[in-house]
Amino acid sequence: MPTISEQAICIRQWDFSETSQTVSLFGRDTGIFRGIAKGSRRPKSNFSGGIDLLTLGDVVSIMKPGRDLATITEWGIHRVWWRIRRDAAANRVAYFMSESSSRMLNQHDPHPAVFDALVDGLDRLEGGSSHDIVLTRYLWTLLVESGYKPELKVLESNIDPETETVLFSPKEGGVIDGPEVPGRWRVRVTTLSMLEKIIVEDQPDGVDPVSVNRAAKLLAAYMREILGSEPTTLGLVFPDLAGGRV
Numbered sequence: 001m002p003t004i005s006e007q008a009i010c011i012r013q014w015d016f017s018e019t020s021q022t023v024s025l026f027g028r029d030t031g032i033f034r035g036i037a038k039g040s041r042r043p044k045s046n047f048s049g050g051i052d053l054l055t056l057g058d059v060v061s062i063m064k065p066g067r068d069l070a071t072i073t074e075w076g077i078h079r080v081w082w083r084i085r086r087d088a089a090a091n092r093v094a095y096f097m098s099e100s101s102s103r104m105l106n107q108h109d110p111h112p113a114v115f116d117a118l119v120d121g122l123d124r125l126e127g128g129s130s131h132d133i134v135l136t137r138y139l140w141t142l143l144v145e146s147g148y149k150p151e152l153k154v155l156e157s158n159i160d161p162e163t164e165t166v167l168f169s170p171k172e173g174g175v176i177d178g179p180e181v182p183g184r185w186r187v188r189v190t191t192l193s194m195l196e197k198i199i200v201e202d203q204p205d206g207v208d209p210v211s212v213n214r215a216a217k218l219l220a221a222y223m224r225e226i227l228g229s230e231p232t233t234l235g236l237v238f239p240d241l242a243g244g245r246v
Helices: 088-104 112-126 131-145 189-200 209-227 239-244
Strands: 003-015 021-027 031-037 055-062 070-080 165-169 174-176 185-188
Touching: 003 088, 003 112, 021 055, 021 088, 021 112, 088 112, 088 131, 088 209, 112 131, 131 189, 131 209, 165 189, 185 189, 185 209, 189 209, 209 239
Parallel strands: 031 070
Antiparallel strands: 003 021, 003 055, 021 031, 055 070, 165 174, 165 185
């Protein structure tokens, strides 16, 4: 029964009893896994008073072969993001990033780049960065690392000269050349240019907030199509996308 020590983010938690919790953790080395932390809510324990949602901690867990739940033996708080606990808009973005991780990644499938991107995104929210830029950067990393990198290359032949738009096909994974049929979306060239700028530049200057918002929505809608269902928190961040709207 291997004992694993690593950094992890709590992405879901349930009360198991008055003193214990069941949690879903995103470990940097292990990936997403579920575990039970017995006695975690007792005043004197190895769990820093309990495992809170969207906190970063140093976790020690025992993975038993054939068991769905790991046994969490220690949890030491490493970082708490306070802004997402007092700012409703930042809270919604953080929850959407958390749910997107759990929906897109398989259990026990390590994705350290996604883990680092989630920590970075939460750090940026804490520092007051643009929510749309934070979300765009995170969703891009999540899509790329899970094997769904969208193709953004635009050719002159792809552009509709009247509307300055191109066709984006979520089924085919990006910008395409072809007829406009149901399931293909008209996307502004400026939206794709902004998306590439956000990806390349760590601190993009002179960004157009409207284009940034459209870039974030494009990735969120694309992810929804990949999943085949709508994350429950998507409508909280982008109300105009709720219910399958594009």
